[in-house]
Amino acid sequence: MFNGSEKEERVFLQKILERLRYTLRKIDGTISEHSKDVQDFKEYLWNNMSDMDHAEKVSVRQSITQTAMTGESALERKKRIRKLIDIPYFGRIDFAEEDQKQPWPIYIGIHSFYDFETRENLIHDWRAPISGMFYDYELGPAVFKVPDGEVEGEISLKRQYRIRKSTMEFMLESSLNIHDDVLQKELSATSDEKMKNIVATIQREQNAIIRDEDAFVLIIQGVAGSGKTSIALHRIAYLLYRFKDTISSDNILIISPNKVFGDYIANVLPELGEEKILETGMEDIAREQLNNKYKFQTFFEQVSDLVHKKDEAFSERIRFKATFEFLNLLKKYLLHIENHYFEANDVKVDRFFIPAGYAEERFRAWSRVPLAKRFQRVAKDIVGRVEIMQKTDIPKSEIKKTETQVKKMFRITNLQSLYKDFYDWLQRPDMFKKRKGGLEFADVFPMVYLKIMFEGPQSASKIKHLLVDEMQDYTPVQYAVLSKLYPCRKTILGDANQSVNPFSSSKHEDISRVFPNAVTMKLNKSYRSTFEITSFAQNISPNDELDPIIRHGKEPQITGVKTAGNELGKISGLIEEFQQSSNQSLGIICKNQEQADSIHEQLKPHHNDVYLLNSESVAFVNGIVITTAHMAKGLEFDNVIVPHVNKKNYNNEVDKSMLYIACTRAMHQLNLTHCGELSELLRFPGN
Ligand SMILES: Nc1ncnc2c1ncn2[C@@H]1O[C@H](COP(=O)(O)OP(=O)(O)OP(=O)(O)O)[C@@H](O)[C@H]1O
Numbered sequence: 001m002f003n004g005s006e007k008e009e010r011v012f013l014q015k016i017l018e019r020l021r022y023t024l025r026k027i028d029g030t031i032s033e034h035s036k037d038v039q040d041f042k043e044y045l046w047n048n049m050s051d052m053d054h055a056e057k058v059s060v061r062q063s064i065t066q067t068a069m070t071g072e073s074a075l076e077r078k079k080r081i082r083k084l085i086d087i088p089y090f091g092r093i094d095f096a097e098e099d100q101k102q103p104w105p106i107y108i109g110i111h112s113f114y115d116f117e118t119r120e121n122l123i124h125d126w127r128a129p130i131s132g133m134f135y136d137y138e139l140g141p142a143v144f145k146v147p148d149g150e151v152e153g154e155i156s157l158k159r160q161y162r163i164r165k166s167t168m169e170f171m172l173e174s175s176l177n178i179h180d181d182v183l184q185k186e187l188s189a190t191s192d193e194k195m196k197n198i199v200a201t202i203q204r205e206q207n208a209i210i211r212d213e214d215a216f217v218l219i220i221q222g223v224a225g226s227g228k229t230s231i232a233l234h235r236i237a238y239l240l241y242r243f244k245d246t247i248s249s250d251n252i253l254i255i256s257p258n259k260v261f262g263d264y265i266a267n268v269l270p271e272l273g274e275e276k277i278l279e280t281g282m283e284d285i286a287r288e289q290l291n292n293k294y295k296f297q298t299f300f301e302q303v304s305d306l307v308h309k310k311d312e313a314f315s316e317r318i319r320f321k322a323t324f325e326f327l328n329l330l331k332k333y334l335l336h337i338e339n340h341y342f343e344a345n346d347v348k349v350d351r352f353f354i355p356a357g358y359a360e361e362r363f364r365a366w367s368r369v370p371l372a373k374r375f376q377r378v379a380k381d382i383v384g385r386v387e388i389m390q391k392t393d394i395p396k397s398e399i400k401k402t403e404t405q406v407k408k409m410f411r412i413t414n415l416q417s418l419y420k421d422f423y424d425w426l427q428r429p430d431m432f433k434k435r436k437g438g439l440e441f442a443d444v445f446p447m448v449y450l451k452i453m454f455e456g457p458q459s460a461s462k463i464k465h466l467l468v469d470e471m472q473d474y475t476p477v478q479y480a481v482l483s484k485l486y487p488c489r490k491t492i493l494g495d496a497n498q499s500v501n502p503f504s505s506s507k508h509e510d511i512s513r514v515f516p517n518a519v520t521m522k523l524n525k526s527y528r529s530t531f532e533i534t535s536f537a538q539n540i541s542p543n544d545e546l547d548p549i550i551r552h553g554k555e556p557q558i559t560g561v562k563t564a565g566n567e568l569g570k571i572s573g574l575i576e577e578f579q580q581s582s583n584q585s586l587g588i589i590c591k592n593q594e595q596a597d598s599i600h601e602q603l604k605p606h607h608n609d610v611y612l613l614n615s616e617s618v619a620f621v622n623g624i625v626i627t628t629a630h631m632a633k634g635l636e637f638d639n640v641i642v643p644h645v646n647k648k649n650y651n652n653e654v655d656k657s658m659l660y661i662a663c664t665r666a667m668h669q670l671n672l673t674h675c676g677e678l679s680e681l682l683r684f685p686g687n
Helices: 006-051 054-086 129-136 178-188 204-210 228-242 259-265 282-289 299-308 312-320 324-340 356-365 371-390 396-408 415-426 441-455 476-485 508-514 531-540 564-580 593-603 653-663
Strands: 091-097 104-109 113-115 120-125 140-146 149-164 167-173 217-222 252-255 278-280 347-349 352-354 465-468 489-494 519-523 557-561 586-590 610-612 624-628 637-642 666-675
Touching (some): 006 113, 006 120, 006 149, 006 167, 104 129, 204 228, 204 519, 217 228, 217 508, 228 465, 228 489, 282 476, 299 312, 299 441, 299 653, 324 371, 324 415, 347 396, 356 371, 371 396, 371 441, 415 441, 441 476, 531 666, 557 564, 564 586, 564 593, 564 666, 586 593, 593 610, 593 624, 637 653
Parallel strands (some): 252 278, 465 489, 610 624, 637 666
Antiparallel strands (some): 091 104, 091 149, 113 120, 140 149, 347 352
């Protein structure tokens, strides 16, 4: 067998490293040659400019561009080879096609490595079709796809390696549960500053999602810690590889909940050798679509208001606008205004008169054009007709006047008045309430939707794939807006159990109603937390489908104390314990920002390295972080402390969501503290 023993594998690794280093030296040589060539061309151009004709100058400039481009791609290759020198590969399968006797070893890494001198493909990219078998099969029969069908064969060996800084730390021979052993090691490690790639341990059900090429809209419903975000980013890397001729990183947009989350995940794609992708948030989209004309409450503020005060009417308005039925009402209203709000009149401009009937006929004829755009078209038709009749051109000023007259035939054209009118038409004027600081957040997207449908979207988008994370926090109207703005392929992921606003959360079934052809895939295995933490969180918000990974750790601890001072003392003690441990990150996760601010103020004098994360923050930091459940969504910490879990602080549906999110952020250790009676939400056997 090729490289049968571990000793042979270690020798082979050295050989591969040698080839990689040799290639790196060659690339370095090429790069300096190219930069010298560019320099020479430039000097030549400079010195001979006056004697050269136009064609000659163009030709030299083209050579400069060409050489510079070749130099850049050499630089790109250099980056990849450097990464491979650190970790050349992480897996191997030996595969024999059906009619072959001898299996053929396939080493799998983050990138491929083709040795141009020996003409051998020494390392295969994890995204190559053949590498897919590493994730999908154990020993025995296996299949992979090729452009004209499938190749069947047999896997006779499967190995995993952990190589770091060019040194093999361990190598594991495949038996049925080997995959689990390596996975367990990865999951037990302490957290990193940024989300990391998981190429070496992608699980079969995750691989199916990463490599899915059929679904136009793919919805991933996954339990907390099931790898949704990781998988979605690996999927993007896969799509960029698979469709490199038609899609590049600037054709992909991710909608993420906040800047901290964006920063936290920003490293995954570059680690996988791809460029960063564009990122935006729902509020930015709304601001752009509304041309920055309207002030509005942010989603964060809406959730804060909900957490702070009980205002049944406010909750009811949110609930009402978060249903699929509400989206249908908006659609019906648009139909209603199209049919009833245009009252054609005779057009009388300085030199001409056109009867109302013609304006009416033209308005109906343009039925495929958004209402607001039709005014211009109708005016143009009217002017065109007059020009034919009068055999003369109509001056611009009269065209403008015609347009104004046509526009006036529509009962309401101001967006905000139209939006208000919608509630009058519904006979629910109580559902629209203006607040001091601008629109309520629940009104923002219905208004954006109305605007897009009334006026048409701002501009055609270059986005070819849209990624929506934390899907549970967006309403059907928000999805309808996304579908109008980005009529491209989509991957939408989230968890209905982790909504920060249960009054306006969406389940995958709700989202499927907006995208009827969407394919839903589920991830039920939870990887982030120890079995003990996952079981604890399950008691707060049970989910029968959740399948926890069996990795054991300390039982979560709830500590009740007599005074607020004692609670702070307990938290301080836990911080010291953490500082003496090997763990890297500690999240102190509060219910709302005031509580986070207050704990921060009180802890600061004793611990100068605590960092407050709020909605203004733009970057994630490792270490001791004090934040809210809302901000912590999507993030993870080695240790988590949830303070103030008393009856008064955690008692309703919103609180339950916050508590669940907070607890599921913990990877290895979870502590909860309270002063006063323990919250009912935590009264389950064992507490
Ligand atoms: N196949 C895997 N191999 C190694 N680690 C994994 C794997 N799948 C998930 N993980 C780890 O599990 C943790 C959770 O992953 P991720 O944050 O992507 O999950 P999520 O479903 O988006 O979580 P949540 O919804 O709770 O925020 C991360 O530490 C990730 O590295």
